[in-house]
Amino acid sequence: MDQILVANKTIIGRVKSIVGRDSKLGKALGGLEKLQEAKFISKHFSDFLEPVVAQSENTRTESYNIRHKVYCEELKFEPLNQDRIEKDEFDAFSSPCLIKHKSSGHYAGTVRLVRPQLDDQLLPIEKFCLNSITHETLNPRNFARKDVCEISRLAVPAEFRKRQMDRFSGAALGVINEQTYSENELRCFPFIAIGLYFSAAALVIHNDIKHTYVMMEPRLARSMRFVGIQFEQVGPVINYHGKRAPYYINPSLLYANLRPSFKLMLKNIQEQVNEYPRY
Template identity: 25%
Template structure:
C-alpha cells in the first residue's frame, strides 16, 4: 500500500553547525558533487560520471538534508524517500533481503540513503562531531514528518556503530556483498518509538541533546509552530519535540 504525503522541511543549528533541507538548485548540485566524491570516487559503489555529479532516479521525489559548517560549506548529506515512492531496498538493494521478505509501505515509513560526510575531513574528532549532528538531523526530520520506521542499508560494521550509539536498528537481512564494490552490507530498520523508550534510560544526556533543536524551523517562520502538536518551546528557548506515538496495531512486516 502506498500513501501520498506532504514532506516537511527542517532547519536548525547546533554548536555553529546548520542542518537544513536543501531546496535550491545550487545546494542540491553541491550535494550531488559531495555524493560523487564519496560513493563514486572513494567507495566505488557507483560509476564515476563526467560531470562529477552522483544523481539517480530517486532524487526527483526525495528530500535531501545538508549539514553546513561555520563557513557555510556543505559537509554532510542524507536523503529521505517516503513510502509513496519506490525504495532502493525494493530494487537495487533487494538482494540483501531474504525471499518473501516484504517492505512496509505506509505513511509512517521512510528510507534513508546517500548518507555521507565530506571525505576531505581529516580531523577524526571533527568527523565524529559532524556525523552525530547529521544523525540528529535524521531524527528531527523523522519527527517533523511523523516517520516511525526508518529503512536503511549499511555496511555491517557501521550497523554495530549505530547500535552502540543507542539507535535501535534491527537487521532484517543477512550480510551480503553488494556489487560493484562488494561491500559487506546489511538491511536494517529503526523503530523510533523503541528508541524513545530505551535511549532515555540508557543514554539520557544523548537523548536530551538529540531531542532538542535550536534555531529557526520552517514552522516558526510560517507562524505554524503553536499549531504543531509535535513541537513545544521550553523556557530556555529551545524546541523540544514530543515523542512519536502511533497506533499499537501498526506492525512492521519486514522480517
C-alpha cells in the same frame, strides 16, 4: 568549556566515591553529571554545525556534489561524471539533509531521506535488495507508501575528516572507529555523522513517517549503538557495495534506546528541522 566540564566531572566523581554511587546524593550527582555532559554535547554541535534541509536546487546540488566526491571519486562505487554530481532515480522523491559548517559556510556532509509518494515508487532497498529482508512482518511492502522511507547516501567528504582518528576505511560513510572511541569518550565523537542521522530522524518525525529502513554495513550499525541508535537487523548480510545488511527503526525504537547525553542534541536538531515545511 571542555576544561570546565572535565573539572566538574572530576569533582563530582570524587564526591560520588565518598558518599557512594548508590546513595541518594550519589544518584543525584550522577544525574547532574549526565545533564552537564548532555549540554556539552549539544552545545559543541550547535556552536560549529547546523542542519540544513535541502529545498532549493542549489542546496540539492551541494548534496549531489558531496555524494560525487565520496561515492564516485573516493570510494568508486559509482562512475565519475563531468558535472561532478551523483544522482539517481530516487532523488525525484527524496529530501536531502546537509550539515553546514558555520564558520566557513561549507557543507560538511549529507544524507537523504527517500520517501515514496506513489504506489509505483520503490525504496532503493526494495528495488535492489528486497530478497535480503527476511523479517516478514517488517517488510516495507506490508505498509502504505506514505508510511515508509529509507535513509541512504550518507557521505562525509575527506576535508571534514582531518583528525587522524577519522582517517580510516568507513569514515566517509559515518562509521565510528571502534579502536579509538569508547562509551566514555563521548566528547570525541564524530559529530557530523551523528548530526546527519539525527537530521534524517528529525525529518522522519516531522513528517510523521512510521517505518524507516537503512541498508548498511554491520559495523556502521554497531557504531550507532555507541550513542544508543539501535537499528533492528531484518535480514542477513549480503554483498552490495561490500558487506551490507537491511536494518529497520521507527521513532519509538529510537527514543527507547537513545543515550540521555544525546537526547538533547536530537531535540535541538528537531527544533531546527521543524522550521522547514512538511513534504
